[in-house]
Amino acid sequence: MGICMVCVCHCVGETKKYYYSSKDIVIGFLQRKDLLNYLIILGKLTIWESRKNTYFPKFRLFLHKVQAKQEVEKLIAIKNRKLRDFYARWEPLL
Secondary structure (H helix, E strand, C coil): CEEEEEEEEECCEEEEEEEHHHHHHHHCCCCCHHHHHHHHHHHHHHHHHHHHHHCCCHHHHHHHHHHHHHHHHHHHHCCCCCCCHHHHHHHHCC
8 A cells, every 4th residue: 555645744853754554544553552553533523524514624624623523631630640641652743
């Protein structure tokens, strides 16, 4: 399967390139449970909900969903005293 998407990430003064196949984007990363996989699923959910409601998906809506999920996870982490795990998971976006 060919390369579907190239993502360039500028995090902490470091630039990395990631290459994803069509399978990675459509199905997700089956062996990973990290933030990137979560964001891909959330992006697909945003696109699906937009099409279901017959309007064009907007990146602003996706960012709003990410922020909302991040807030909920932070509240859960505070309640469970696992704030360090929360920051480790969400560090690339903080």
